[in-house]
Amino acid sequence: MSEQIEEEEESLFEAPPIADQERMVEAILFASAEPVSVKELNDRMPHGSDAAEALVHLRKRYEGRGVRVVKVGDAWAIRTAPDLGFLMQKEVVETRKLSRAAIETLAIIAYHQPVTRAEIEEIRGVSVSRGTVDQLLEMEWIRFGRRKMTPGRPVTFVVTQNFLDHFGLESARDLPGLKELRSAGLLESRPPPGLGPQLTDPEEEDEATEGQSELFED
Amino acid sequence: MSEQIEEEEESLFEAPPIADQERMVEAILFASAEPVSVKELNDRMPHGSDAAEALVHLRKRYEGRGVRVVKVGDAWAIRTAPDLGFLMQKEVVETRKLSRAAIETLAIIAYHQPVTRAEIEEIRGVSVSRGTVDQLLEMEWIRFGRRKMTPGRPVTFVVTQNFLDHFGLESARDLPGLKELRSAGLLESRPPPGLGPQLTDPEEEDEATEGQSELFED
């Protein structure tokens, strides 16, 4: 290394070839903790170097690359290309069980669709928070159905194809009924008489099939 | 809408063109002072990317430039070309001066790894002070390897990725003079005559090779 320095000192006024100067600028910008001005580059490079010209070449070389040579104030630095900023993030994916409120709301929508918020609340016996519905919408497990032809024309919710895919169902009609839930041991006791599966409520039936067929339209 | 989602999900598994992957590897390596493993590169890049292949291209691209793409164990880093060190006086970090004992201990660990403290002492003919080993551990140039399958199951020492990085080695196999030492039989642990073949039982040999490969695993 010392030989090299000597050589350079000998050739005091002969600048290294521009390609070498470009390499030097590249190395300095890479290793520096702060942007480096043209003056400092020239001070650090062998006598007679022209950092400004080397920078023009270097800048061109990095065009379209993963990093770019950028001007910061009156100094120069190497920075990540803006479109690759996403690589500087590491996503940690965590899988969590849906909350009980969300599961119940989802279940009601699946079994009763199309169903309004008021109906969900009536079935659950508690109010449904905005966050729960939003979460299910965001997950694309439910979506808005058509408005109900009742006073106020409330919006309804239906389940999506995504929902069916996730739960491995061909249609919402494949969801087991209460009787099957019971025989599968998921229900302990018989429901009080009169509270039978509302899925077969004649009044609702039309709406339900309509809503369900809607699912397969799009 | 659902169709669109499906499409997006499909394209999740279609890797970006290799030229783009090369840019991404470039950006990640430039952004990191520490070597980045191929696994981490793949984890951070879009699904289906092949960082190893992109690295082949990138390495070639930087041949002869002011910075180079270097392999450190099973990780990769960008480092300035060694011939330009003279430009970087400002960036020089003074490393603590190592004692002669520490330097010798380090070399013995590097060339004989995995090696126990007793073996180091055998080679140097003097006991190894706690401080020497502690200093090397603290510098993260050595770490504990797996225990040896000999009576007492002593711990062993191996060199780290930091060690390789610091001395510009791709792997411990590239240590200077390693081949010559091996062919001269100077890396064998030859037991003192009369002590029986305690140290060279075949199990040990396995351990030794395993230990070396261990370096390249993590």
Next chain:
Amino acid sequence: MAEDTDEFQEDQVSVAERMAAEALIVDVDGFEGPLDVLLMLSRTQKVDLRKISVLQLAQQYLAFVEQAKQLRIELAADYLVMAAWLAFLKSRLLLPPDPTEEGPSGEELAAHLAFQLERLQAMRDVAAKLMARDRLQRDFFARGVPEDVMRTRKVNYTANLLDLMQGYARIRTRDEFRPFVMDRDAVFTMEQALDRMRGLIGFAGSWTDLSSYVPEGWDADPGRRRSATASTFAAALELAKEGKVELRQTETFAPIQLRKKD
């Protein structure tokens, strides 16, 4: 004439040797043990370490220790151990081998010492080569402004069909919902069995069939019998583990017997 020169050279060497030895003694603290001193001494022989005269080396070392004693320099124990070992080695090398004596020959020991010296020298050489390499942040450099990798947490919520159905079932049967529990009528728990047996083993001085501990009224219905037998067996194992009873069984599937342990 030729002889003269030789003599002269020999003299020269011995002077150099003497000076080296003195330097060694003065410097004894700077040395890293007896092997290091031996390596230093061996350099005066100016030969390949593999062909070194161990005998001569041993003599040099012993002279070194002798001189150190005269200068009343306190030598660490391992220097003296080495001196004793080298004196032993010297005697082995000088005396004709005794065929009745077991153990390694003088030549073997000498060869090993030469190997150790060569290996130590080799390690020193590569250590120097290693330290002379281009080094990070001295000759080549890492990125000056590393960018932090932001860690973002993304939560994926999930549920399965069972969650969904259980959720629905919970709502539909809310009024008469109770958590799903097994019908315990036909279950004899291990705690019950253990309580029962703790009371009974006091009387089990001789080998008794385990099945006789199954409580009355539990042997008619097969379901109840199974449960009681299983829990009694588990309780017997627990008591054996506590060292309160001994168990034995003559062969596979034969009745299990137990008795109190004193």
